Amino acid sequence: MRFDTVTNSAALPLASSRRERWSAIGTMTMCVAMLIASEFMPISLLTPIAADLHATEGMAGQAISISGLFAVIASLFIATVAGRFDRRRVLMALTGVMLASLVLIAIAPNFAVLMVARGLLGITIGGFWALATATIMRLVPAADVPKALGIMYTGNGMATAFAAPIGSYLGGIIGWRGVFWVLVPFVLANLLWQWFSLPSMPPRATNPVGKVFRLLGRPHVAIAMVAVMLTFGGAFAAFTYFRPFLERYTQVTVPELSLLLLGLGVAGFIGTYYASAWVGRSLYRLLMGLPLALAAATVAMLAFGHSFWAVAVAMVAWGALNAAIPVCWSTWLSRGIEDEPESGGGLMVAAIQLAIMLGAAFGGMLLDRISIAATLIGGAVLLVLAALTVGSGRRLMGRG
Template structure:
């Protein structure tokens, strides 16, 4: 009997279902940690691979590119496969990616490893919410989603500062190696805790195209891309700024990144508490606050105390941004949630890709100040497109 045939089913006890939710939350934490570790390890990775910091920043953009492709294709190419099989395969790809990156002897192998991670990121996130809906009854969905995004908040809080600190002590390769046993444990947990999840109706591109033909949805999708693009143009190259402008050593760097990450818990709590029926006025808030914090960094970047406060503000809004825009999506594309989810994941990952590419070009061609200025320009574009937010709402 195969592992999947003997796995628990949806008719089993709630304990089995919550175990599956927890295994997915751990996968989220490991995915976020794996995806953004290069942010805190950018300088030593560039030196170890004999590349520029701008080139090494493309380790994030390449994963974003493949995440875009995977998010759009996973529900069509793998549409008839058992969802448990797909999630297990995605986790196995994450393990393979970490091994390749940790062992990379040159820039090309690093890019291959990061491309595999991108497939995992896009595939997992495109399916995550739909799978959670099948693991727990509808009344338990808020709790289940809170657990899932809790994994994201934990990784955002601790992955960067711990990665920076351990990278300074042992080397950047050892940080990636340290994640591999955790991913292996998560893989086994998926196999034992996830019930069999046979595919339902196959998703096609028609539903996605239909959504893109709705002007309000297309405007919202574009505005969300500009908001995330602004964030990642700055965030991808934060370490060179903190080292070159603020003058942070490894210890201070880790503390500043920890302040940014810990503020994310506050942002998640605040967004869950204050996002109400009126979503329109909140849509420009992420770009406004995060763009303002980036401008503050340009003006006050030599003061580590000011930088710490600004990064905390930025980090709180960074996690709140996901809640705001996903709430917008659920309320304005509720008739096609899977198609909307795939498009949102693709949009976010495209933003990560473009942010890393644009920021890298500006860093290598001009300066770190130019990179941060580019982030501010994207934030202003998002604010201008959103306006009062009403043109991004579904007509009543």
């Protein structure tokens, strides 16, 4: 049973409607988990993917980059496209593209097909994330938006915590292709859940692409996007190549690698929890301090890279710090561009995905041309530059 679209000013009084509404939030949460798992699974499978497709590890890392490129394009144009169709159909179409991408990855005969499949995944990533916040604002009353967003980000945390270690472990048993086949039935189940749970959300006024770019004319928004790109670019320049670092420096086995990635992911729950608790009163200090602390954790991994337990501690810290960053920037978005949530969301997603793409490419170039140590140092430098860009936070405050 479907329910009518709800605006922020009106809530459905019936308990059954409320249950249906939260079921819709549940299916979005599952979609987030599948997206995160699909997007970053190659990080835990980088070495076997490279070997099987006859590519360098740096080239395999570009599978992260290419999804970022298409995510940037999708995030910039999705608001304009979605404004002409029922939002329910748009979200289901995006999930269908993700399903097709996973099947294509699993059967990829060569590196070129893998890149095409990752490009399709990027369309879903950019499109979904650009619409997510605005969609939730249409599903629940204003008072429930923070709770709904928190539930949706739980899917992010769960996938971050378990996708990489499970992928690494299963990859050693059923191969990297088998790991992607495992994801297929879950995405299919999510698509069916969307069919039964998502309400009809009729199109509203179109949202021109130019509106997204006009936001950059606001000085505080432009500076924020630079800081966002440096932060996420630095993080993913390092994170994308954690597996080759751990295999070469720490000389971990596959079970040890899975354990380290699990620790990193579980720590993300801690980072998300404390960021949510502190962000209301310390937003700008967190936006400046988190990249600095993440840079320190990255350098610590390199400095103590030959000690398993020292690296484990550094990775737990890294996971907690990294998970806190999206919470802080999402909060800034709700304050800094509150008058244009869909355009602001598209711009933020575009900046993040472009940063992931360039960061992974930068890290891969340093890995192939210099060393894995250069990759981690390069990521740390970008993170320090991000902190300097944020500064005291005054430049990120709008005039309103």
